Each structure stands twice: as C-alpha cells, then as structure tokens.
Amino acid sequence: MAFLQLKGVEKYFGDLRAIKGIDLAIERGEFIVFVGPSGCGKSTLLRLIAGLEHIDGGSLMLDGRDITDAPSSKRDLAMVFQSYALYPHMSVYENMSFALKLAKEDPAVIREKVERAAQILNLTPYLQRTPRALSGGQRQRVAIGRAIVRAPKVFLFDEPLSNLDAALRGQTRVEIAKLHRDLGATTIYVTHDQIEAMTLADRIVVLRDGQIEQVGTPLELYDRPANQFVAQFIGSPQMNVVEGRHLPTVPEVPAGGFVGLRPEDVTVQLAAQATAGGLPGTVELVESLGAETLIYVATDSGAQLVARQATRTALHNGDRVGIFVEAANAHRFDAQGRAARAG
Amino acid sequence: MAKKSSLSPALVARTLIAWAVTLLVFFPLGWLFLTAFKTELQAIAVPPELFFTPTLENFHEVQERSDYLLYAKNSLVTSVLSTLLGLAIAAPAAYSMAFFRSPRTRDILMWMLSTKMMPAVGALVPIYVLAQKSALLDTQLGLIIVFTLSNLPIMVWMLYSGFKDIPPEILEAARMDGATLWQEFRHLLLPLGLGVLASTGLLCLVLSWNEAFWSLNLSSAKAGTLATLIASYSSPEGLFWAKLSAASLMAIAPIIVFGWFSQKQLVQGLTFGAVK
Numbered sequence: 338m339a340f341l342q343l344k345g346v347e348k349y350f351g352d353l354r355a356i357k358g359i360d361l362a363i364e365r366g367e368f369i370v371f372v373g374p375s376g377c378g379k380s381t382l383l384r385l386i387a388g389l390e391h392i393d394g395g396s397l398m399l400d401g402r403d404i405t406d407a408p409s410s411k412r413d414l415a416m417v418f419q420s421y422a423l424y425p426h427m428s429v430y431e432n433m434s435f436a437l438k439l440a441k442e443d444p445a446v447i448r449e450k451v452e453r454a455a456q457i458l459n460l461t462p463y464l465q466r467t468p469r470a471l472s473g474g475q476r477q478r479v480a481i482g483r484a485i486v487r488a489p490k491v492f493l494f495d496e497p498l499s500n501l502d503a504a505l506r507g508q509t510r511v512e513i514a515k516l517h518r519d520l521g522a523t524t525i526y527v528t529h530d531q532i533e534a535m536t537l538a539d540r541i542v543v544l545r546d547g548q549i550e551q552v553g554t555p556l557e558l559y560d561r562p563a564n565q566f567v568a569q570f571i572g573s574p575q576m577n578v579v580e581g582r583h584l585p586t587v588p589e590v591p592a593g594g595f596v597g598l599r600p601e602d603v604t605v606q607l608a609a610q611a612t613a614g615g616l617p618g619t620v621e622l623v624e625s626l627g628a629e630t631l632i633y634v635a636t637d638s639g640a641q642l643v644a645r646q647a648t649r650t651a652l653h654n655g656d657r658v659g660i661f662v663e664a665a666n667a668h669r670f671d672a673q674g675r676a677a678r679a680g
Numbered sequence: 681m682a683k684k685s686s687l688s689p690a691l692v693a694r695t696l697i698a699w700a701v702t703l704l705v706f707f708p709l710g711w712l713f714l715t716a717f718k719t720e721l722q723a724i725a726v727p728p729e730l731f732f733t734p735t736l737e738n739f740h741e742v743q744e745r746s747d748y749l750l751y752a753k754n755s756l757v758t759s760v761l762s763t764l765l766g767l768a769i770a771a772p773a774a775y776s777m778a779f780f781r782s783p784r785t786r787d788i789l790m791w792m793l794s795t796k797m798m799p800a801v802g803a804l805v806p807i808y809v810l811a812q813k814s815a816l817l818d819t820q821l822g823l824i825i826v827f828t829l830s831n832l833p834i835m836v837w838m839l840y841s842g843f844k845d846i847p848p849e850i851l852e853a854a855r856m857d858g859a860t861l862w863q864e865f866r867h868l869l870l871p872l873g874l875g876v877l878a879s880t881g882l883l884c885l886v887l888s889w890n891e892a893f894w895s896l897n898l899s900s901a902k903a904g905t906l907a908t909l910i911a912s913y914s915s916p917e918g919l920f921w922a923k924l925s926a927a928s929l930m931a932i933a934p935i936i937v938f939g940w941f942s943q944k945q946l947v948q949g950l951t952f953g954a955v956k
Contacts, residue, residue: 351783387852388855389852389855389856409852409855409856410859415856415857416853418849418853419849422852422853423853424868425850425872435857439857439859483857
C-alpha cells in the first residue's frame with residue numbers, strides 16, 4: 338500500500354464541485370508536484386490533505402492510518418505557506434521550535450534540532466530576530482526550517498516561491514531540491530510554474546477543473562502527454578498544436594484530429610535556400626534570447642507555429658521561408674484532444 | 681518676506697473654533713467641578729459666583745447620607761465582572777466569525793448591531809419581570825448579566841474587526857504545528873489580538889460604569905451603582921445642586937482618571953480595521 342493514498346477525494350464549496358474524485362498513490366520519499374492553471378483545485382487538494390479543509394467524500398490514508406477526518410494537528414504533516422505565515426510576535430528560534438514545544442519535547446533536544454535546521458538553512462545568525470527584521474528569502478527559509486525541525490511524515494508546500502523575485506526563486510528552488518535529496522522526505526509541492534514542476538518533481542500531477550489529467554515523471558509528461566491540455570501545459574514555449582490538414586508531412590493523424598510539435602522539432606529555412614519538401618510560410622516574429630532563438634511563423638495554409646533553435650538566425654520579420662517538421666517526434670491527438678498512438 | 685507668517689487668518693480661525701468647541705464640551709464638566717466645592721447657597725446664586733472659598737462639606741455630607749463606598753464597590757464589581765463575562769462570550773464568537781466565515785456571518789453581525797438600535801426602554805418590562813421572577817432585582821448578578829448582554833453586540837463587532845486583521849494562515853500554520861484550539865488561542869490569538877482585546881475591555885468597562893438606565897430600574901439600595909447614587913440627589917427633597925455635583929464628581933472621577941490613562945488604547949481599538 339502506498340505511503341499516502343487518496344481514494345475518491347471530493348470537495349464541494351456550496352454547489353460547486355471543486356475536487357472531483359481524486360485517486361492518487363504517493364510513495365514514501367517521493368517529491369510530488371501538483372501543477373495546473375489557477376483555479377484548477379491544486380491548492381484545495383493540498384489543503385484537504387493538510388486537514389485545513391474538510392473532505393466531503395472519499396478517504397485519505399497516511400502510513401496505514403485513516404486520517405480523512407483527523408484534525409490538522411493530529412496528521413503529522415508540515416506545511417510551508419505562500420505567505421510564509423510566520424508567527425510575527427515570536428523570534429526565529431521560537432518560530433522554529435513552536436511545534437516541538439507543543440509536542441513537549443525535551444528543551445535540550447529542541448535546541449539541538451533547531452540549531453541543526455538553522456545551520457542547514459544558513460539561519461544561525463538570525464535566530465533571535467523577529468520575522469519583521471528578515472528579508473523575503475530569509476522568511477521563506479524560516480518557514481521551511483519550521484517544517485523540517487519536526488521531521489513530519491509529509492512536507493506540504495503551497496506555492497512557496499511565488500512571493501520571491503526571479504533570481505531568488507531560482508536559487509531557492511535549487512535549495513529545496515538539495516534539501517529533498519538530503520532529507521529524503523516525502524513532499525507534495527503545489528505550483529503553477531511548470532519550470533518548478535519539471536525541475537523538482539519525481540512525479541508531476543497535472544490538474545484541471547478539480548480532476549487529474551495525467552500523472553507521470555517530468556519527461557513522461559513531456560514526451561508522452563496523455564492529451565492536448567497536458568501537452569500544452571508542460572514545456573515552454575508551449576507545444577504547437579495545429580489541425581492535421583495543415584501539416585500534410587505528418588502521416589497517420591486521426592480524422593479531424595490535431596498534430597502537436599515541440600518548438601525544437603520545427604525548423605525554418607529561408608525560402609530561397611530551402612531544400613524541397615518544406616511548407617511555405619512567412620516569418621512573423623523573431624525572439625533572440627541569446628542561448629536560443631524563437632521564430633514565430635505562419636504557414637500559407639493559415640497555421641501558426643513556433644520554432645526553437647540553439648543557433649542565432651539571419652531571418653527577419655516578413656521573410657518567406659520553408660518550414661520543416663520532425664514527423665517522427667510529432668504528437669497526434671484525436672478530435673477530442675486525446676493522444677492517439679501513431680501506427 | 682522670506683518667512684511667511686505662521687499665523688495665517690485661516691489658522692487663527694480654526695484655532696478659535698477649536699477652542700470654542702472644546703470649551704463648550706468641557707463647560708458642563710467644569711461647572712460641575714466648581715459647584716461641587718460650593719455651598720448650596722453659592723450654588724444657586726445669581727449671578728453665579730466664579731470666585732469663592734471652596735468647601736469639602738458636600739463630600740462629607742454625601743458620604744454620611746449615603747454610603748459612597750458601597751455604591752462605588754457595586755460599580756466596580758458590576759463593570760469589571762460584566763466586562764470579563766462579555767469578553768469570555770464575545771471573543772469565541774468573534775473568533776469563529778472572523779476565521780470560519782459562513783454565508784450568514786454578515787447577517788448575524790448586522791442583526792446583533794440592530795439590537796442596539798432598539799431603545800432600551802422597549803425591553804424594560806420583560807427584563808424587569810424576568811429579573812423579578814428570578815430574584816435578580818437589586819443584585820449585582822442581575823446588573824452584571826444585563827450589562828454584559830447590552831454590551832455584547834459592540835464587543836463582538838470590535839473583536840471581529842480586530843481579529844480579521846490577523847492573517848488566517850498564521851492560525852492555520854499553528855494548527856499544522858500541532859496546536860489544539862486552546863493552544864492556538866493561548867499562543868497566537870491572545871498575543872496577536874491583545875490590542876483589540878484590551879481596547880474592547882476598556883470600552884466595556886467605561887460603558888458599564890456609566891450605564892444608568894438599567895441600574896436605575898433594576899437596582900436601588902443594595903446593588904445600586906454610582907449612577908443611582910447621583911440620581912438619588914436629584915428628586916425627593918428638591919434639588920441640591922452642590923451635593924448633586926459632589927456626588928457626580930465622585931462618581932465620574934475614577935472613570936475619567938482611568939480613561940485618561942487608557943485613551944491611546946481606546947482610540948486605537950475604535951479605529952481597528954479603519955486604516956490599513
């Protein structure tokens with residue numbers, strides 16, 4: 338049996354069915370990321386696991402124990418909130434030791450655990466400060482420290498990086514990954530940022546409208562998306578999805594179906610120099626990002642495509658081009674958006 | 681010309697108006713203070729005497745004729761206990777309304793407030809009969825219950841708006857940290873809400889101390905508060921202005937001193953949630 342098992346979990350807000358029968362098994366030590374557009378129910382699902390919202394249907398088992406109706410305080414989970422939610426009237430030390438104090442741990446043990454966590458998170462010089470006197474990144478680390486001193490069964494992270502600036506976000510992401518590698522703790526992490534999801538997760542759970550669209554490792558989702566939604570949600574810039582009739586070079590597309598192409602599977606050549614067999618089109622926009630270049634083109638049949646290449650380009654807006662696609666890597670979707678197997 | 685005069689006409693006008701309003705508000709209190717130290721004859725002299733030899737005679741007489749300390753004790757006991765009782769009921773109510781909102785929360789709050797719009801005299805007969813049937817007439821307990829009930833709506837409102845300034849995630853974090861409801865209250869709500877709890881308590885203390893309608897109607901010699909002491913000088917044998925003033929001064933002095941020391945806290949509490 339899985340370490341954390343969700344069976345048919347339901348949540349209603351009034352008449353709104355926010356979570357629609359979620360089944361999910363999480364193994365001990367896994368790093369699971371819930372990802373999806375805003376309003377998909379990912380934070381609600383996390384709060385249901387945390388016990389901060391009441392579960393209206395289904396069951397939740399943790400380490401062999403039914404915790405469906407257990408209060409948050411009895412679930413042995415720790416949570417890092419988006420707003421950090423530090424106790425403003427307590428010092429960093431008191432914030433981090435609060436849970437242990439409530440659990441009536443021996444003061445000497447508390448001191449040792451807090452000091453070790455502070456050392457891991459580089460918080461030792463700040464232990465006597467109040468949260469007010471810390472920067473955003475330091476507050477974030479205190480929130481993480483508060484969770485790790487307890488050595489809970491599962492760590493829950495609710496969009497922990499969204500209040501940090503871009504540079505700090507990348508840095509903290511790496512720290513969280515290292516922390517997970519060192520502690521090996523089971524973790525559930527909610528984000529709307531697919532880069533965070535791809536870089537941190539052992540497995541990603543893609544949610545939409547309170548339902549799971551697909552569960553899998555980052556590369557499984559990238560290489561074999563179950564449907565058009567997952568295909569376009571994972572990967573940046575997102576996958577090109579066009580009607581099959583626009584791309585005659587891709588065989589075996591279901592009738593009325595769609596073709597999905599990662600931007601790296603599309604190449605563009607100036608029409609004059611293009612080898613035969615390219616789709617005719619026009620360059621609409623060129624984005625030079627340094628390490629890579631994104632070329633937005635429109636085929637003459639009316640499809641919009643993005644090409645990504647690792648080299649710089651001499652193409653300009655309005656240039657006539659030939660467009661080539663890597664048919665072997667193409668994804669095929671039926672008219673309902675479900676992935677269709679080629680051949 | 682380099683320095684613009686700080687005494688612009690607008691400023692002078694504003695200052696004068698401010699002083700006029702202040703004097704107008706303060707005048708009855710000042711007059712009360714002066715009259716308390718006059719003889720009965722001086723008190724009704726026309727034109728009124730502004731300069732006179734002050735006397736403490738009125739205070740002696742008030743204490744002799746009616747036991748000031750008994751009334752003062754009644755005031756103290758009823759206002760303190762009704763405040764504590766009120767806080768004990770209002771704090772949990774405000775907590776649940778602020779942190780566990782339901783679609784009806786707003787309606788309940790409005791309904792509570794609306795009970796304060798009804799004139800107290802409208803409920804006099806039923807409450808009098810209830811107090812009589814339960815042997816609470818002229819008892820401290822009876823007054824404590826009535827004071828508490830009449831202050832509850834305002835206490836819940838003040839605490840509600842104060843608690844709403846506390847981010848709910850902080851309490852959720854405590855729950856995740858293993859805090860029980862009581863520990864959540866003890867370690868977070870109490871320290872974080874101390875300001876609003878204190879100012880709500882202070883306001884209710886003042887309101888209960890000054891309460892006159894219910895104490896006049898539900899109490900007399902045994903449980904009477906200072907409000908009933910003052911009233912007792914106003915009718916039976918005609919008006920005794922000097923003694924009435926002395927009694928009033930003794931009744932309001934403690935709460936004025938108290939209010940003076942706690943005014944910062946009071947103002948802060950009354951403007952909770954008003955500014956972010």
